[in-house]
Amino acid sequence: MIRLATCSLAGCFGCHMSFLDMDEKFLGFVERVEFDRSPFTDIKSIGKCDIGLVEGGLCNEENLAVLKEFRENCAILVAVGACAINGGIPAMRNHFSMDECLAEAYLDGIGIENPQIPSDPELPVLLQKVCPVHEAVRIDYFLPGCPPPAGAFEVLLEALLKGEKPELPRKLIHYD
Amino acid sequence: MKTVSLDGAVVPFAEGQTVMECALAANISIPHLCFLPGFLPHGSCRLCTVKIDGRLASACTQPAMAGQHVEIDTEELRQVRLSLLRMLFVEGNHYCPACEKSGSCRLQKAAYDEGMLDLHYRPWYPKRKMDASHPDVLIDRDRCIFCELCVKASRDVDGKNIFGISGRGIDTHLVVNSKSGLLADTDISAQDRAVEVCPVGAILVKGRGFEIPIGKRLYD
Ligand code: SF4
Ligand code: SF4
Numbered sequence: 532m533i534r535l536a537t538c539s540l541a542g543c544f545g546c547h548m549s550f551l552d553m554d555e556k557f558l559g560f561v562e563r564v565e566f567d568r569s570p571f572t573d574i575k576s577i578g579k580c581d582i583g584l585v586e587g588g589l590c591n592e593e594n595l596a597v598l599k600e601f602r603e604n605c606a607i608l609v610a611v612g613a614c615a616i617n618g619g620i621p622a623m624r625n626h627f628s629m630d631e632c633l634a635e636a637y638l639d640g641i642g643i644e645n646p647q648i649p650s651d652p653e654l655p656v657l658l659q660k661v662c663p664v665h666e667a668v669r670i671d672y673f674l675p676g677c678p679p680p681a682g683a684f685e686v687l688l689e690a691l692l693k694g695e696k697p698e699l700p701r702k703l704i705h706y707d
Numbered sequence: 708m709k710t711v712s713l714d715g716a717v718v719p720f721a722e723g724q725t726v727m728e729c730a731l732a733a734n735i736s737i738p739h740l741c742f743l744p745g746f747l748p749h750g751s752c753r754l755c756t757v758k759i760d761g762r763l764a765s766a767c768t769q770p771a772m773a774g775q776h777v778e779i780d781t782e783e784l785r786q787v788r789l790s791l792l793r794m795l796f797v798e799g800n801h802y803c804p805a806c807e808k809s810g811s812c813r814l815q816k817a818a819y820d821e822g823m824l825d826l827h828y829r830p831w832y833p834k835r836k837m838d839a840s841h842p843d844v845l846i847d848r849d850r851c852i853f854c855e856l857c858v859k860a861s862r863d864v865d866g867k868n869i870f871g872i873s874g875r876g877i878d879t880h881l882v883v884n885s886k887s888g889l890l891a892d893t894d895i896s897a898q899d900r901a902v903e904v905c906p907v908g909a910i911l912v913k914g915r916g917f918e919i920p921i922g923k924r925l926y927d
Contacts, residue, residue: 673825699824
């Protein structure tokens with residue numbers, strides 16, 4: 532059994548949804564793959580894994596901690612989707628200062644009642660800039676797309692389960 | 708007749724033709740972005756880099772000469788193109804899922820063709836000004852690759868001379884030739900060649916976003 536972990540950092544879970552879009556092909560994998568930490572299993576801590584799929588970029592310190600844990604525990608780490616690869620839509624906040632973003636979201640935005648900037652100690656501290664995962668850890672493979680098509684997950688897993696290097700065909704490469 | 712060798716194919720050329728022009732005439736593809744037939748080439752994007760008799764050169768500016776051996780489709784040049792494309796992506800802000808040009812963008816297509824899966828480099832996330840002042844045409848400088856096609860089209864085809872590239876290196880930016888520097892104060896029209904010629908989503912006609920469904924766009 533191959534152990535697989537997945538996580539969503541600063542992403543929208545769209546990549547996870549696309550993974551499930553493999554539909555019946557997914558059944559072929561469940562016989563060979565055991566899920567470790569993943570939103571699919573709701574397991575919260577990661578053990579030693581063969582493959583880790585990371586959706587989303589880095590926008591807060593918790594994202595960074597989870598990513599480092601994934602790198603330490605996964606033999607092969609794959610950056611999945613536009614946000615993991617280039618920061619994606621969340622990185623559009625990089626054009627503004629942190630103060631401007633917080634003020635717009637929690638103080639001055641339209642329809643805000645009781646304006647205040649959340650400061651609960653349980654909330655992870657935001658990073659000054661959203662950044663892609665390859666800036667923090669070594670990444671073995673990349674699956675572009677927003678989200679990557681289900682077929683791309685299939686190609687990736689089929690190759691990795693055979694111990695081969697995944698080669699995405701041209702028609703499965705897109706950035707949107 | 709004088710000939711050059713393009714990846715081993717013997718191709719004739721006319722006096723004054725560039726390597727790019729004679730490749731195009733022979734239906735041999737050399738990836739390119741800032742070159743467009745009909746406009747004077749200036750070799751800024753370097754994507755058409757080829758190896759001519761052992762030396763790297765941009766095919767769009769290099770005159771064809773009898774007996775040249777030109778390499779195009781080699782692993783070394785593929786790596787050169789990949790690096791160039793990655794640099795073009797990281798030095799701008801390219802959020803394809805939120806870009807109206809996605810699916811019809813020549814930069815994106817070139818990256819697909821080279822199999823670019825990641826950025827490799829650290830993205831710069833530069834802060835560049837948008838110009839939404841004009842009722843029909845929008846400039847999103849985040850996506851400009853400084854190909855100068857709009858500059859040439861506006862000057863040489865439209866006869867308006869609306870665009871220019873200013874600054875150097877990291878400060879290079881697209882400028883608008885009006886007193887305020889805004890597009891609203893020019894006589895640009897959505898039908899101008901300068902608007903149509905932009906290979907990326909930097910100059911866009913307003914009110915026309917995401918018209919063509921995914922799967923049916925130019926390069927889908
Ligand atoms: S201009 Fe092209 S590469 Fe840039 S965001 Fe738009 S579609 Fe993507
Ligand atoms: S706006 Fe478009 S056409 Fe003009 S220089 Fe930039 S990328 Fe080229």
